[in-house]
Amino acid sequence: MNHAYDVSHFLAGLMLVASFALLYQDRVLAVLRTFALQAIILSLAVAWEAWAQDRPHLFITAALALGLKGIIIPLALHRMIARLGIHRDVEKVVGVGFTMLIGLGLTALSLLLILKATAAAPALAREGLAIALAIILLGLLMMITRRNAVTQIIGFMSIENGLILGATGARGMPLVVEISVAFSVLIALFVFAVFVFRIRERFDTVDVEALEQVRGDK
């Protein structure tokens, strides 16, 4: 049990590091690569859970995470960026240092929150949930503090990564939910792809700031 915990803790910790790495980047292509890395680590973590919890259907989830989010989606976004000539730089609302500090605060907050609330749950679930919530909050932070539409997509996808991590930690969550999560990721990507196209039609940039002519008080 301890061995199993160590490995899953290791992989979850690496995912958390990847979330921070996502916040650190200032070029869109680097963000894509880091996201692919996070997806690969996620698939490893899920595969390990599949082996350690003796639930072979989780291997399918791991394969989906690897295939979809680790390979197909980054490639698709890469192609889109190249074709549409999207800005390669990520403009930030707040500086990197400050964002990282907020990220550290959010991580500490989520750890404290989950640890307090899950006193009775098994160790693996607690640890998985705590890190999952941290990854979710970091993904939210990324969506808020980056101006580029593509990075907002990636931020949302990293939120879903965190959710899958949390779901695998919770013992026995059925396959249906996991496939649905993957499926909805696909839909989300479709939606986003359509949007990025339309945004590109209307503006010459995928800078979300350019979208802000319409405010809510008409």
Added chain:
Amino acid sequence: MDQSAYAVIIIPFASAVLLALLPGYRATARLNVLAAFATFLAGLRFLAVDRGVDQWFIVDDVNIVFIVLNTLVGFTAALFSASYIGHEIETGRVTVGAVRFYHAMYQVMMGSMNLALLANNIGLMWVGLELATLITVVMVGLYRTPEAIEAAWKYFILGSVGISLAFFGTILTYLAGQGALGEGVGAMSWSLLYANAAHLDVSLLNLAFVFLLVGYGTKVGLAPMHAWLPDAHSEGPTPISAVLSGLLLNVALYALLRFKMLIAANPAAMRPGPILIVMGLVSLIFAAFMLYRRRDIKRLFAYSSIEHMGLITFAFGLGGPLANFAGLLHMTMHSLTKSAIFYTVGHVAQAKGTQRIADIKGLSASHPGLAIGLGLGVLAICGLPPFGVFMSEFLILTTTFARHPWLALLPAFGLVVAFGALLLRLQSMLFGEPNEPNHEVKASSIPFALHLIIVLIAGLYLPGALVAWFQRAAALLG
């Protein structure tokens, strides 16, 4: 579990496949209406079907109300959409290519909403709701104008964040039930969780409810997570505004209510009532004030939706048989009235070629039919007798007054403020000299008339069977 219950899910998805394959706009529009009508009949079937539960689906008094309402408004919205979209294509506001998948997506949306309503498995409920959200996001961006894209983007971002938080809450709920229910698909079924509510882990349940409240609350349009709502309503095509206000908000509220029932059944967990009351009141009063500064007609009614959803949440937060009954009644009345208003508003916007209130004048002279419709609709939503909205608002206020006299002042205040704003705007639109442009509009008045007649009848006389049915649902809601 009665097999015919699945029809409300199967029909929409099957017709979606069919609609995606067919070319041409007119055929698909008619097929859309037909499919929606079939779904409505399947929904009516629920009035006579047995209550039942299995691992994935549930049919009980609570969701039958929602399903019948859902299928009805879905049908009338399809009717309205058929004539509306035709006009949009003629004026060139939208291309035939863009409309191609519109009807298919409409059916997928209806199917997934029904899926969410029927689901017993909390994961399945989430899937249905997320699917419906994503589809409406695409449809909001249909016009491809910069404003539409921004509205759809904002809707997507806020909606996805809400959905993610709701999913996290779902995971936590599952974990809360692990002690009592073990693992696997069965442990995610709402009915089992509800039956074992007292044995669920309290701290996990509390945390889960917070996430679920924020997550699903975003989709209900509760302040402060409402920011997507006005944009999505005003920039998307009007049938979508009607569907959003009349349907999707309700389905999200339904999900919220299911979890409220769950946490209320555990005596050691936090009381959901006060939180819902506070959020409802904040939404109500905030939206009421925001009504005064709106210059776009659809945005105006979007804020009105926020206001009414706030009132409904307030009623359900209050709890108890009478308040729950009033909440259910108001939700029904609001759905019908608001969608009716949007049907009219859609045609008004087409007639005048603009959505700006300042540019819409003298409707009673130029388009008397539309003027009557708009006038009646606004009077209904303002809560004037003899319409049904008056009945439900009156019930809510009296219940509140009976239990917490001072509390009743707040919703009353909000309602009065909203009343003033809406009448002000109505007056400026209906009366005065008509201005250019004045297009001819082929308006189908059936959807609007149907809704308003139901609302009128409900205001005058509620059949005993209906009252009993709502009371059973109210009792379940706790």
Added chain:
Amino acid sequence: MAETFIALMAQGAQMLLVLLVAPALAGLTRMVKARLMRRQGPPLMQGYRDLLKLVRKEAVVADNASWLFRASPYVIFALTWVAAALVPTFASGLMFNWAADVVALVAIAGAARALLALAGMDIGTSFGGLGSSREMMISSLAEPAMLLVVLTMALVAGTTRLPAVADFFIAQPLAIRVSLALAFVSLVIVALAENARIPVDNPATHLELTMVHEAMVLEYSGRHLAMIEAAGQLKMVLYISLMVCLFVPYGMAPADAGVAAWVLGGAFYVGKLAVAAAALGVWEVSIAKMRVFRVSEFLGVAFIFAFLAILLSFLTQEVLH
């Protein structure tokens, strides 16, 4: 009596060991870099010859140099030697191990650095001031990260005394610990910054505007420069020994083993040093130096990693106990 004598000899042996191995280590790094760039490079013993040469040369001191300028090299050398000598190398139970507290070592190294920065500013040249201010900026970012790493070790091992930490880790079964991995990466980054290595600073640069460490010692010559060079090499030994002791202490002889075990431990230790020095050489050849403004981000990464290490080890402790 004999025991105290042996213990004293052992401690003295450790002090001499670090002193003697320091120039060879720097030479090894230089040699690896040169060979990787397909040059011959200076031989391994060149470091010793350079030090001897410098000692014999005349020390030229500026007219307006103060006592600080003259005394600094010796004090810096002494401080660094003490710190390097305290870190357990071949055995973990030597005579002065009660003093081998990581926080104390960090403080000693900090004192040495402060003195060096002051000496750099002493003459009043602009390059000296440039180097000192850059050095202080780098260390103001590196110190917190270093202390967080120390805190992580303290959380995991329950103590900050190095020999006890080493014993603790030797006794642990082999396990993957992500917080230790993160702490290790953080320590590596801090070590690179403190020892003026690429990507923070290029030790072989001749361009004053790119210098950090070298700029502070531009004015030194003769025996003073020899002391400072030796101190720099000892500092590298200090950090590598620290890394080895904290993260890969295997092979270290326990407190009361015999001379044979000590010799074996010594061999392991020198081997690990050599591996680290060679790895440093490979690293320096593969990476380019950063702009000074990016160094703060780089060290910020070290801080983040160290902080995450603490959070994750806190999580593990909470969850497993």
